[in-house]
Amino acid sequence: MAVVSHWLTRYVVAAILVMIAFFSRHALMHIIGGELTPFITFFPIVMVVALVLGLGPGIFASAIAAMMSAYYIFPPVGQLRYGETSYIYNIIVFIGMSMLMCLFAWLYERIRLRVSHLEAEHAADKVRRENLEGLVNDRTAELEEKNRKLVEEIAERERTEAEKRKVEAQLAQTQRIEALDRFAGGIAHDLNNILYPIIIDLEGLLEDEPKGTARSDILDQILKAAYRQRDLVKKILSFSRRSEQVLEPVHFRVLLEDAINFLRSSLPRTIEIQLHINTQSDVVMGDPVQIQQIIINLCQNAADAYASQKGTIEIRLANTHIQPLYAYQGMRAGDYLKLTVKDTGTGMKPEVMARVFEPFFTTKGIGKGTGMGLSIVHGIVKGHGGAVTVESEEGKGSLFTVYLPVWHESEYQRQVYHGESAPQVKGSEKILLVDDEEFIISSLKRTLASSGYRVVALTDGHEALKEFRDHPDEFDLVIADLTMPGMTGIELARKILEIRSDIPFILSTGYNNIISRQEAESFGIRELLLKPTGAQELRNAVRSALETRY
Ligand SMILES: Nc1ncnc2c1ncn2[C@@H]1O[C@H](COP(=O)(O)OP(=O)(O)OP(=O)(O)O)[C@@H](O)[C@H]1O
Ligand SMILES: [Mg+2]
Known part of the structure; x- marks a missing residue:
């Protein structure tokens, strides 16, 4: 040292x-x-x-x-x-x-x-060593953080993938339904054009036939079969959204409660219905009958899912706001009513779930289900500017969600005039009748003539316009078909109303070129006649158009 x-x-x-x-x-x-x-x-x-x-x-x-x-x-x-x-x-x-x-x-x-x-x-x-340990600890923490982020990223990616698959499945389903929709609409169009003269002529024949004869019974049977056919076409039309709708502001809550009361009495007693309503605004622009049909169809399915066992259907009504990003199935962003119908019944396999909205798709036995229930729901909901979705797991149950746009008063401008008194069904006025289908023309002409009207029937729009232009004051009413080659019913209406703005005009339409009442009224058209109408309906529409004064 x-x-x-x-x-x-x-x-x-x-x-x-x-x-x-x-x-x-x-x-x-x-x-x-x-x-x-x-x-x-x-x-x-x-x-x-x-x-x-x-x-x-x-x-x-x-x-x-x-x-x-x-x-x-x-x-x-x-x-x-x-x-x-x-x-x-x-x-x-x-x-x-x-x-x-x-x-x-x-x-x-x-x-x-x-x-x-x-x-x-x-x-x-x-x-x-201590420094190294610190370093190792820091590095381990860093790696753990990276690992956590990676796990989160993977989960996020899996979620996105699942969402993407869901959207793709929905898109495929929407496309399939739209294809079926066009197909069903096309069939219904032809069926209606055939049914239209059959019903009118049968009604005419039956009116002329004395009651109680064997002939009148047969005619009655055939007419009933034709009506059944018409109802089926109506169902198809509900699906393809081409049926006539009477849209008006309605309180969904009231319709829901009414429908539930009906269901409580019609469903088996083993099924309990629970209703939870939590809404600030429940008014939608809708057809009350169709809206109740949505509720009834969904609840009927939920009850069927319990297959005579005890079960609860949980129904919820609430308000929701759909963001542009989440708007799906063609919904616009905005305020919606959200109706959910939930059961814990049989549930569905994914392949069943993918097809539930298709018309005539059913897993129920022959005579038990037509397979039209959900396709009608789908059609009605789409016709109301909404959307319907399904979630289900086999053995666990199903959840159907319906979105309908909430109606705000400012949107309502429509004013409809309703006649003051019930119209007389007979008359002697002169009617210009235009339809490109010969057999329809002859049936209508016969029916109207039997009620006392004088009818000039033509099969071409241009010809009809010429006839009207030549004798504008001779006619009291024009009935025209919407779809005609050469000139459409709307074009004809516009030209005729230019010549004489006070002339009552009835537009008869098929479902696949649907025009709303508002639109028709905006053209000055007084009545819309949805084919196939019965004779009485036709006569009522004619009288109503003749007697309504603006
Ligand atoms: N809540 C549900 N639980 C389980 N399966 C369901 C439910 N709702 C619908 N499904 C399935 O979807 C199919 C189609 O339903 P949809 O209502 O369109 O027709 P359906 O009920 O079979 O016949 P219909 O309604 O004409 O009586 C049903 O057959 C069933 O397999
Ligand atoms: Mg059903």
């Missing part, structure tokens, strides 16, 4: 310490006699110097000590007698021992240095 740093100082200090030892020894000799070993004070000093000041100063100190004791102990040079060699021997022993002590001190110093070096290294290692 080189406590004193400069080498020269160390040697000087060593020399001074040896001097002190020398004088101490001298003093001791006077006190305790000269028989003591001559190096008694030198040994500890050499030891201390070697240990404290280093190997060099140690050797140096032992050399001076040897010299001084030799000088002090030896008789003066020249007085040393032959044989007095024990002094020399003592000094050699002293030097040898001093050297050993120095060596021992040196070794001790080396070991001490080595130990402290190892300790320092150990401490540095410890610090490094």
Whole structure:
């Protein structure tokens, strides 16, 4: 341990310490006699110097000590007698021992240095290890955070994928339904055109036939079959959204409660209906009959899902707002009423769920279900500018959600004039009748003529316009078909109303070129006649159009 740093100082200090030892020894000799070993004070000093000041100063100190004791102990040079060699021997022993002590001190110093070096290294290692541990901890935390983010990202991606699959399935379903919709609409169009004259003529024949005859019974049977056919076509039309709708502002809540009362009495007693209403505004622009049909069809299905077991149908009505981003199935963003019908019945397999809105799709036995229930719901809801969705799991139950746009008063501008008194069904006025289908023309003409009207029947719009232009004041009413080649009923109406704005005009329409009452009224058209009408309906419409004054 080189406590004193400069080498020269160390040697000087060593020399001074040896001097002190020398004088101490001298003093001791006077006190305790000269028989003591001559190096008694030198040994500890050499030891201390070697240990404290280093190997060099140690050797140096032992050399001076040897010299001084030799000088002090030896008789003066020249007085040393032959044989007095024990002094020399003592000094050699002293030097040898001093050297050993120095060596021992040196070794001790080396070991001490080595130990402290190892300790320092150990401490540095410890610090490094601690730093490393900190680093590892930081890195682990960082990795864990990254891992968590990755898991979240994967979950998010899976959610997006699932959402995408759902939207794609919905799109495919919508496309399939729309294709069926066009197909059904087309069939219904042809069926109605065939049914129209059949019903009118049968009614005419039946009116002329005395009651109770076998002939009148047969005619009655055929007419009933035709009516059934008409009802079926109506169902198809409800699905394809081409049926005539009477849209008016209605309180959904009232319709819902009415429908539930009806269902409570008609469904089996084992089915409990729970109703939860939580709405601020429940007015929708809708057809009350159709809206109740939605509720009844959904609840009937939910009840069927319990297959004569006990069960609960949970119905909820609430307001919701659809954001542009979430607007699906052609819904616009805005305020909606949200009706949910939930059951915990059989539920559906995914392949069944994908087809539920298709017309004639049913899993119920023959005679138990027509498969039209949900397709009608779909058609009605779409016709009201809404959407319907389904969620279901086999064995767990199903949830149907219907969205209908909430009606705000500012949107309502329509004003409909209703006749003051019930119209008379007979008359003698002159009617211009236009339809491109010959057999329809002849049936209508016969029916109207039998009620006393004078009818000019034509199959072409241009011809009809010419006829009217030539004799504008002769006619009291015009009945025209909407779809005609050459000139449509609307074009004809516009031109005829230009000639005479007060002439009552009835537009007869099929469902696949639906025009709303509002639209028709905006053209000045008084009545819309939806084919196939019965004879009585036709007569009523004619009288109503003739007697309504604006
Ligand atoms: N709540 C429901 N739970 C389980 N399956 C349902 C549910 N609603 C509808 N379905 C399934 O969807 C099919 C079609 O339903 P939809 O109402 O269109 O016709 P239907 O009930 O079979 O016949 P209909 O309504 O004419 O009596 C049903 O046959 C049934 O398989
Ligand atoms: Mg059903």
